Amino acid sequence: GNSVTQMEGPVTLSEEAFLTINCTYTATGYPSLFWYVQYPGEGLQLLLKATKADDKGSNKGFEATYRKETTSFHLEKGSVQVSDSAVYFCALKAGSGAGSYQLTFGKGTKLSVIP
Amino acid sequence: EPEVTQTPSHQVTQMGQEVILRCVPISNHLYFYWYRQILGQKVEFLVSFYNNEISEKSEIFDDQFSVERPDGSNFTLKIRSTKLEDSAMYFCASSSGTSPPDTQYFGPGTRLTVL
Numbered sequence: 001g002n003s004v005t006q007m008e009g010p011v012t013l014s015e016e017a018f019l020t021i022n023c024t025y026t027a028t029g030y031p032s033l034f035w036y037v038q039y040p041g042e043g044l045q046l047l048l049k050a051t052k053a054d055d056k057g058s059n060k061g062f063e064a065t066y067r068k069e070t071t072s073f074h075l076e077k078g079s080v081q082v083s084d085s086a087v088y089f090c091a092l093k094a095g096s097g098a099g100s101y102q103l104t105f106g107k108g109t110k111l112s113v114i115p
Numbered sequence: 116e117p118e119v120t121q122t123p124s125h126q127v128t129q130m131g132q133e134v135i136l137r138c139v140p141i142s143n144h145l146y147f148y149w150y151r152q153i154l155g156q157k158v159e160f161l162v163s164f165y166n167n168e169i170s171e172k173s174e175i176f177d178d179q180f181s182v183e184r185p186d187g188s189n190f191t192l193k194i195r196s197t198k199l200e201d202s203a204m205y206f207c208a209s210s211s212g213t214s215p216p217d218t219q220y221f222g223p224g225t226r227l228t229v230l
Contacts, residue, residue, distance in 0.1 A: 043121075
């Protein structure tokens with residue numbers, strides 16, 4: 001079946017530090033990959049996505065590249081801010097088409113950025 | 116920007132009682148989903164719903180669970196006889212179904228506590 005593994009948290013960084021949150025997946029076929037973010041007290045928000053190998057998703061300074069050869073979709077940001085403190089979830093959706101496909105999530109990684 | 120809303124934000128109930136969690140998906144979306152997250156664990160898919168019927172469900176979604184779209188705007192999850200292990204955050208999501216990869220947009224969640 002499909003599965004997502006992401007690095008265990010919590011991760012604590014100083015402001016302006018470089019962030020990497022690792023995510024690897026197991027899936028049949030060619031899944032679409034997502035990063036969702038959950039700020040304190042809020043729901044899951046889509047951060048970025050990629051639908052095929054070598055695609056790079058980017059948003060708000062965050063980036064992730066769909067690496068089929070390593071089955072990975074690591075999240076990176078060059079300089080984190082206090083406002084980036086949140087829980088980050090890696091997820092996959094089997095297939096790249098539209099329609100009803102369930103998302104498979106990783107456990108989430110809590111990021112705390114200190115001034 | 117359109118968003119998915121959920122009510123209530125927190126529900127406390129006694130074991131064995133019925134609960135109904137409510138969601139208002141984004142208005143032009145066609146696919147609706149429920150996920151849950153037990154504290155400290157992964158976000159897990161429960162069910163997807165399209166064209167007034169269940170299109171996919173997980174093994175978690177047993178006979179105690181049901182979903183309904185009672186009118187043109189609401190989407191509900193009913194748990195008939197709650198158990199202690201149903202305590203979790205329940206997320207509703209919706210997607211348009213028209214443009215790959217058909218991103219799912221999530222609500223803020225309902226925290227269900229079963230005593």
